[in-house]
Amino acid sequence: MTEDRKPGAGRGEPPVRADYARFVPLTTRWSDNDAYGHMNNVVHYALFDSAVNAFLIGAGLLDLRGQGPIGLVVESGCRYHRELAFPQPVTAGLRVGHLGRSSVRYEIALFGGEAETAAADGFFVHVSVERLTRRPVAHGEAMRRALQEMMR
Amino acid sequence: MTEDRKPGAGRGEPPVRADYARFVPLTTRWSDNDAYGHMNNVVHYALFDSAVNAFLIGAGLLDLRGQGPIGLVVESGCRYHRELAFPQPVTAGLRVGHLGRSSVRYEIALFGGEAETAAADGFFVHVSVERLTRRPVAHGEAMRRALQEMMR
């Protein structure tokens, strides 16, 4: 499978499953494949978003219909190591790379099928803000504990 | 409008229109707004992709139905300075930040409406490959010239 290794993707080895703290299984969609027949580079970010928010909601840390703080993305990035493609299932690995007073850096990797090595890895930085005023607020205690457990 | 400035987005000032070489007008979509009522962070990358490929196709440098080389994305990133939202029109500013033998770093900023200052700025790195084998190939002469003109 070395031929589907992306050229020029060499800067640093791709991470492996053991580098991550939690795993979220995801299904791919027909529309994820672009005109080149592989998962479009944009879709990776949609999966990052979905994996992190599914974790937060599942852990009771984000209530979409509630009034608590929300996370706004201020920066994001991704490195693409191998091609992914529908209908392949994907697993997202999650960890916390940095935890500030009101910010958190989520680091996410996408694993195709049963692969141990990531097809892509990236991050996004959430700043926790009040829903209406969009002013930064410190992480609550439950949030901070949950995020600390995911630091690697 | 200072209140829709994103908190913690401070690292470096956002770029302005004069920092870019070409401009592509884009329309936003209802589905761009997520549950928080603003353009989801993923959509920015869809606009980056669309602006660069519209430029390449318009300049005769990419033929989707042809057999020439294609660009694979090996890395991408974005900083979010202000919120954008449907139905606001957006203009993408494009420039080339780095030009290698077979790679190119496109830098893109998104401007909401008539704003001079970018709501978001980012990049992606394309490696030019043969369509079938996905082996890197040097940029052709026309491509190289067009990209050089967009360096800032």
Next chain:
Amino acid sequence: MTEDRKPGAGRGEPPVRADYARFVPLTTRWSDNDAYGHMNNVVHYALFDSAVNAFLIGAGLLDLRGQGPIGLVVESGCRYHRELAFPQPVTAGLRVGHLGRSSVRYEIALFGGEAETAAADGFFVHVSVERLTRRPVAHGEAMRRALQEMMR
């Protein structure tokens, strides 16, 4: 261009621009093209939604951040006559096909570039509901007048 006419799409002739009351220009996106190199059938609905909501917001009939009624889609449909594809610009034609006490049937056609004949035409039915309780409410007077003007 007869060869990009979709086979079996014959049930009734495709509509033309003169059949519609309002027009909304839209840009296409790289990700609109699927693995077959044309606009995926799902994207047409995203354009329908965007065109109608852009019209409503532009006419002051929908305030996304306000507390007024919203429209919930209870049915939708589309017939595909010819292929569309990024980077082609698209114009949406809008009209109202039926206007009930709290419901409205929007009919939308998509025209590729300067074409007079629709590449696709479809509809969706909105039921106007209170934002929180999701109970149907009669159209307000301004809304009813604006929708009546769009009946064809």
Next chain:
Amino acid sequence: MTEDRKPGAGRGEPPVRADYARFVPLTTRWSDNDAYGHMNNVVHYALFDSAVNAFLIGAGLLDLRGQGPIGLVVESGCRYHRELAFPQPVTAGLRVGHLGRSSVRYEIALFGGEAETAAADGFFVHVSVERLTRRPVAHGEAMRRALQEMMR
């Protein structure tokens, strides 16, 4: 849960799981929820497409990188009975409603979580065409048999 029943969605009862022949589990995404906090009506079609194509590929009836016939969508439609929302998992039920010489009508329902009653049900009509010429071709024998088994 009667209050999340969509108003005006009454035309005919929503189907139940027993009305379908095959089931495909799907995950939802953060970006599926629109500004109203529920799955946008467009996403249902993306799930229809994904479920049918995943079935076809899994059954060896569609090879994305091959040269065999492909299915072009000439018509589609959906009725929305109840709201769905990320992060809820969804199951798609599939059946074949009509089978022509070169066409097939797929009927799909979406079930939220463990629900027996569909939140939405719809269809799309595929016409089988040669990949390059886009001329209709009769279904092959394996395809016809597989589709017949899914008729309900």
